[in-house]
Amino acid sequence: MTTFVLVHGAWGGSYGWRGFANLLRKDGHEVYTPSLTGLGERSHLGGPDVNLTTHITDVENVFRYEGLSDVVLVGHSYGGMVVTGLADRIPELISHLVYSDAFLPRDGESCFDLGGAGGKERAQIEDDWKVLSAPTSLENATVEQLRQAGLRAAQPLKTLTEGVRLKTPLEERDFSLTYIKALQPPRDPARIQAFWAASDRTRNDPRWRYYEMPTGHGTYREMPERFREILYEAAGLTAVAAKGG
Amino acid sequence: MATFVLVHGAWGGAQGWRKIRPLLHEAGHEVFTPSLTGIGERSHLASPQVTLSTHVQDVVNAVFYEDLTEITLVGYSYGGMVVTGCLDYLGERVKHLVYLDAFVPGDGQSLNTLTGQVKEGEPRPLPDQNWQRQPMPRTYDDPADGAFSEPRRSAQPEGTFSEPVRLLRAQEDWPFSLTYIKATGEPRPEQNNGGAFWIAADRAKGSPRWGYYEIETNHMVPYNKPRELADVLIEVAK
Numbered sequence: 457m458t459t460f461v462l463v464h465g466a467w468g469g470s471y472g473w474r475g476f477a478n479l480l481r482k483d484g485h486e487v488y489t490p491s492l493t494g495l496g497e498r499s500h501l502g503g504p505d506v507n508l509t510t511h512i513t514d515v516e517n518v519f520r521y522e523g524l525s526d527v528v529l530v531g532h533s534y535g536g537m538v539v540t541g542l543a544d545r546i547p548e549l550i551s552h553l554v555y556s557d558a559f560l561p562r563d564g565e566s567c568f569d570l571g572g573a574g575g576k577e578r579a580q581i582e583d584d585w586k587v588l589s590a591p592t593s594l595e596n597a598t599v600e601q602l603r604q605a606g607l608r609a610a611q612p613l614k615t616l617t618e619g620v621r622l623k624t625p626l627e628e629r630d631f632s633l634t635y636i637k638a639l640q641p642p643r644d645p646a647r648i649q650a651f652w653a654a655s656d657r658t659r660n661d662p663r664w665r666y667y668e669m670p671t672g673h674g675t676y677r678e679m680p681e682r683f684r685e686i687l688y689e690a691a692g693l694t695a696v697a698a699k700g701g
Numbered sequence: 702m703a704t705f706v707l708v709h710g711a712w713g714g715a716q717g718w719r720k721i722r723p724l725l726h727e728a729g730h731e732v733f734t735p736s737l738t739g740i741g742e743r744s745h746l747a748s749p750q751v752t753l754s755t756h757v758q759d760v761v762n763a764v765f766y767e768d769l770t771e772i773t774l775v776g777y778s779y780g781g782m783v784v785t786g787c788l789d790y791l792g793e794r795v796k797h798l799v800y801l802d803a804f805v806p807g808d809g810q811s812l813n814t815l816t817g818q819v820k821e822g823e824p825r826p827l828p829d830q831n832w833q834r835q836p837m838p839r840t841y842d843d844p845a846d847g848a849f850s851e852p853r854r855s856a857q858p859e860g861t862f863s864e865p866v867r868l869l870r871a872q873e874d875w876p877f878s879l880t881y882i883k884a885t886g887e888p889r890p891e892q893n894n895g896g897a898f899w900i901a902a903d904r905a906k907g908s909p910r911w912g913y914y915e916i917e918t919n920h921m922v923p924y925n926k927p928r929e930l931a932d933v934l935i936e937v938a939k
């Protein structure tokens with residue numbers, strides 16, 4: 457049995473991981489999918505004081521209160537900011553660190569610095585702290601996708617402006633490192649560059665495992681079984697062990 | 702497959718269900734264990750503004766964001782206040798309501814009135830600088846459980862104890878099943894109002910509307926008797 461902690465992206469919530477988490481649980485694994493403060497089921501706790509540190513503490517406390525160690529920690533999209541902060545705070549509890557089409561900040565960088573939510577200049581902000589999600593295409597959306605689109609909460613501004621603290625570079629730690637890049641949409645100078653920059657940084661670095669998914673950004677929802685296979689490989693689980701046998 | 706929503710007690714957290722979750726997962730069920738704001742893994746969000754309403758919304762949101770239906774909703778100890786407060790919002794989504802050695806309030810009652818700390822109808826004292834209440838020490842059958850659990854119990858905002866619950870439609874008037882599980886290793890306290898769990902248990906035991914179970918251990922049932930508790934929950938959810 458392996459312990460997974462899955463961290464969702466901006467404007468999201470634990471509901472986005474439900475199907476994928478159940479896939480891992482069927483194989484006998486323990487899975488935690490905390491909702492970050494101000495988002496998803498925690499949207500009633502949003503406010504101008506919620507920052508990146510709040511989100512890092514949200515997840516650190518799951519480790520501490522559940523007594524977790526030897527964890528496969530996965531950050532999706534904005535969740536990459538959060539897991540990077542955790543890599544600095546609780547490296548001894550992490551065995552495998554996985555970025556899923558995620559921000560890969562260096563010390564001091566904020567999500568806005570990396571162009572998240574359009575960056576400081578282009579972000580849509582209401583009431584001085586609510587950063588709105590860019591409208592996504594709902595063409596051909598399923599009923600469940602429409603329902604989830606309606607759940608997207610405003611992202612508290614300070615989660616995007618606060619730089620992450622990463623005094624020891626990830627590559628100098630003991631945990632394994634994996635980057636998963638979603639190939640759709642293709643590289644486009646008019647769109648956000650951060651995930652492609654992360655891909656360029658990790659693709660040929662022997663310290664990193666690097667994978668590509670022929671999917672859009674919501675990669676673990678589009679191809680959950682392939683995503684699971686990658687996580688098992690990253691975590692060194694053999695196919696047999698992965699099936700609980 | 703059943704869907705369980707397990708609501709922990711005062712000073713606790715989702716970690717209190719750590720022995721129950723795997724047993725329900727193994728039986729093929731889905732389990733949600735929201736941590737209440739200001740305590741447990743959410744203790745960094747504590748403030749004097751956290752009230753019973755906050756905790757009700759914590760659980761209501763967990764249910765609505767995950768779009769859960771036909772739930773077996775379980776409130777443990779103080780969690781009985783919370784699941785009761787949820788009914789106005791999501792009673793239609795509940796299939797089975799279970800109180801585990803828990804408070805069973807009626808409309809307008811708070812934990813403080815149920816324990817006799819405040820008389821019903823009296824004005825609530827305003828929170829002062831002592832806006833948090835320290836945990837009561839508990840005992841565990843296995844010292845290892847105590848060593849894990851006790852350091853993780855955190856002070857809880859007073860507003861969760863003092864705010865009365867709202868319940869437009871009494872528990873018995875809903876179509877869902879009602880169950881009370883009593884930890885019988887707890888002595889009946891002498892003081893009149895100190896026995897809120899025994900009063901609720903007696904009421905359930907004598908009512909055809911309620912199912913009633915006993916588990917022979919002290920209040921820390923999820924740590925001390927996980928197999929017995931999981932078996933009761935699975936039976937109730939059938």
